[in-house]
Amino acid sequence: MNNNSLLNFTLENLPIRGSIVFLESTWNDIRLDRDYPEIIEKLLGELLICSTLLSSMIKLNGSLSIQIQGQIQGQIQGKGGVEVLVAETNSPDYELSPEDIKEDEDINDYNFISLRGTAKFSEKVKELKEENPLPALLENALLSITIDPRRGAKRYQSIIPISENTIEKIFEEYLDKSEQIEGKIAIFSSEEGIGGIILQKLPEQEIQDGVSFEYDYNSIMEKIKKNIKDLSKEEITNLNFEQLLTKVTDKFDVRIFDYQTTRFVCGCSREKIERVLLTIGRKESEEILKEHGNITVNCEFCKKEEKFDSIDVASIFSSTTKSSKSLN
């Protein structure tokens, strides 16, 4: 399997395009030292696969975040005790301008898909005994997708009803209802990692030549999806993307486009926390300082700790006073 990469392809002479992704060390880095119960880990992995495939399908230049909110108004909804799960994908910085790149960096330092994810849940998750625990885990939870394109375009959010009992079906419904895309998603995994494929039926006028109308495209996509679900763990481990696509697409030829690599990268920074402190305000920040001696913030995604003492806090608030004065 092609580790930590995403490949875009089309089926020759058919109005079907797709993306396939497999995450190994990217996924292992995200779940490292987290001790997530198996079902939480599986769910988070599937959400990360879906966020990567969706952002590739809609050709997003920006970030796509999937969030399951299981705690609503202080009440945990599902039997599995899910509080919140977040899976986020950021597309490569294709549109970086030369001045965005620092002196010791190369454009290729930015040319990868970055992923991060986190999960918060209670001990109740260990009591789930159902064969498919998803309905119990997600009972009455809210599932939202936030798309944040770069370069000034507006951020938007869709809330998805959870009426299906697999993550694949939930996101196929999202494609249909929110993006008006006729598509299929299949998730697969091995001991080494987790992967997925997304297929999209294109409007037929987008096909250049040789369009044949004798096919039922939906059943072709269903067949490919079934072939993927039938792959053995050994096949997932031993085949590369090209061999795997040849196997699952049967008699159809695959035309391969670009490869992209993935990495676990957390976008948190000390500056972003400083902005949060500014929103909290001086009074509240000083109260936390008085109580704890400093303000310590741990990132949910990468566990990095940032500490702010009274001198740091004073400087955050004094620099804003200065800049707002200079504006006048």
Ligand SMILES: [Zn+2]
């Ligand atoms: Zn972080």
